[in-house]
Amino acid sequence: MNAEDNQSSFRLTSECGGFQFRPLVLVARACPVIVTVFLLFLTSAGCRFSASGKNALGAQLHQQGQYTAALQQFQQVVAEDPANPDGYYNLAATTHRLAKQRSDEALFNNAEALYNQCLDHDPNHVECHRGLAVLLMDTGRPDRSFALIKNWASRNPTQAEPRIELARLYEEVNQPETALKYLEDAVQQDANNSRAWLALARLRESSGDLPQALQNYQRALALNNTQPMIAERVAALSRQINSNLDAARSGAGTQIATPLPYSAPNRY
Known part of the structure; x- marks a missing residue:
């Protein structure tokens, strides 16, 4: 669950969406053992498709503010597919x-x-780490919140995601310099992580480093061009930087643009 208004980032999965079923009768003639395995897979796949649909419906109900009804959908997900980490996350977030x-x-x-x-079912579940970290903060246990994410980072020294989450925690406790350190580390670990570049851009913009922020936004957008908010931010910062340059030439003071807010599903 995110810190801003604690709205969750629901995970909707369909693990066997690309599987094409072979005609059962042809498989049966070829090998009875394969039929048994196929039927077991079909049952498992059916559970996952059903879980995906209930996760989607639960997310829709949650967005409508129907939290009790959403809980019922997510409870059915974990009942039908007890190993589904997204079902547990959605249930926890609600x-x-x-x-x-x-x-x-x-x-x-x-x-x-x-x-x-x-986390028992998916030790690297990003949204779940974030949600649990926020809950620990909400319940007066900041030390455990930081320990949770730091331990995750230690177990995954080459991954950017734990460092992005650590940066966010430090930013929320008003330690932007420490947050910046972790975000710089994140983009070094994974230079193709759009979310890491977006987080870095946001932090640099909020500190007033508009030219560097613009470069970071542009990098995030180049890695994932399906983000209209970032495209808008690139355009707005470009105008702001040009306006500041014009103001500097005329002797007026410069202005700092309003930073891009956290986005609900992806946080940074």
Whole structure:
């Protein structure tokens, strides 16, 4: 669950979407053993398709503010597919949202347990790490929040995602210089990570380093050109930098543009 308004980034999966079923009768004639394996796979695939649909419906209900109905969908996901980490994450994120709304300690405990179940099934689940880190902050345990993400980073020394999340935590506790260090490390670890460049751009823009921020936004956009907010930010910063240059030539003061806000699903 994200810090801004604690809205979650739902994960909708279909693990067997590219599988094309062979005619069962032809397989049966070829090998009865293959039929058994095929039927087992078909059952598993059906569960995953069903889970994906319920995750999607639950996400839609959540976005409409129907949290109880969303919970019911996510509960069905984990009941039908107990190894589905996204089902546990969506269930945890919705429970976390309700816990904050109601200041309900029992719901906070339940959400924490569900986040941990998600991580049991996917130790590198990005959204779940973020959600659990926020919950630990919400419940007055900042040391454990930082320890969670630092341990994740230690287990994955070449991955950018843990460092992006660490940077965000440090930015939220008003330590932008430390956040900058982790983001610079993130783009060194993975120079093709659009989210890392976007996070770096945002932080540099908020500090007033507009030319460098513009370069970082442009790099993020080049790596993922399906982000209209970033394209808009590139255009806005270009205008702002040109305006500042014109103002400097005329002796007027410069202005700092409003930074790009966190986006709900992808955070940075």
